[in-house]
Amino acid sequence: MPYWLYILIVIASVYLVISLLLYLLQDYFLFKPEKLSKDFQFYYENQETEEYNIETRDGAIINGLRFKAQKPKGVVFYLKGNSKSIKGWGKFAVDFTRHGYDVIMVDYRGFGKSTGRRTQKAVKRDMQVIYNKIKEKVSEKYIILYGRSLGSGFATKLASMNNPRMLILDAPYYSLSKVAKKYIPFMPLSLLIKFPMPTYKWLKYVNCPIHIIHGTDDRLIPYKTSVKLSRINPKTTTLHTVIGGGHKNLNTFEAYHKMLSEIVNSKPEKVNLEGSSIHVKHSSKPSNAKV
Known part of the structure; x- marks a missing residue:
């Protein structure tokens, strides 16, 4: 066997092994779930909660919490990130209950007390089931979808298929395939990745107001990602910038809370543009200049 052919076979074999490992192990890299026992008791200081379990058509159990506001004026369906469980994420519910909104948080399959095999299709279906349950109690015009990091994709998909009051995306990604390609550009991710999560595709079909919040110092999902997403539906999208904000610390910035208050309240x-300068064009030459 020629030496060059031997080298080629070795390289091809290594590439195939890496591809196989990436396909089989990507769940461990993408998701960082925290498991909770069935008898675990949730507790949040100064927060009133109600726990529930919903069984899906394939027998999975989706566990969630409702954080109650006094005299609620709406509901925020909060779709969390890829780590831990609602045990820890629940502390962020106060950012909405303080403004008079109930908050619904759920754990994805395999997180917390939730069970079932986790696939992109299954999680999308689960989130729609939860949304339908909310609609049974509340008109859609009072429902706000909030997606944080990983949850931004699922929230966008829900908004594209329903008619919520608004969609809020916190540190969203363009697609998970794009994020992964940044770290492993040499792999055929379109064939390997199980959770491509093409937020940019789903965003095209969202008809409600869209608010995107992103920090300028986010090293995991760059700020420019949100700039790019904001151009997909520019007439209905507002981009909110947290100067100096990273990926996990936006809640520590006063600017974030000010933005959130202005958004949910x-x-x-409709802006009246009559009499504005919208059609005025700048010219480098005086209007009476001779050519």
């Missing part, structure tokens, strides 16, 4: 209004 705002009422959609």
Whole structure:
């Protein structure tokens, strides 16, 4: 066997092994779940909660919490990130209950007390089931979808298929395939990745107001990602910038809380452009200049 052919076979074999490992182990890299026992008791200081379990058509159990506000004026369906469980994420519910909104948080399959085999299709279906349950109690015009990091993709998909009051994306990604390609550019991710999560595709079909919040110092999902996403539906999208904010610390910035307050308490209004400068064009030459 020629030496060059031997080398080629070795390289091809290594590439195939890496591809296989990437396909089989990607769940361990993408998801960092925290398991909770069935009898675990949730507790949050100064928060009133109600726990529930919903059984899906394939027999999985989706566990979630409702954080109750006094005299609620709406519901925030909060779709969390890829780590831990709602045991820890629940502390962020106060950012909405303080403004008079109930908050619904759930654990994805394999997180917390939730069970079932985790696939992109299954999780999307689960989130729609939860959304439908919320709709049974509350009109869609009072439902806000909030997606944080990994949850931003699922929230966008839900918004594209329903008619919530608004969609809020916190540190969203363009697609998980794009994020992965940044770290392993030499792999055929379109064939290997189980959770491509093409947020940019789903965003095209969202009809409600869209608010994107992102920190300028986010090293995991760059700020420019949100700039790019904001251009997909520019007429209905507002980009909110947290100067100096990273991927996991936006809640530590006063600017973030100010933005969130303005977003959830705002009422959609059509801007009257009559008499504005929208059609005024700048010219480098005086209007009476001779050519």
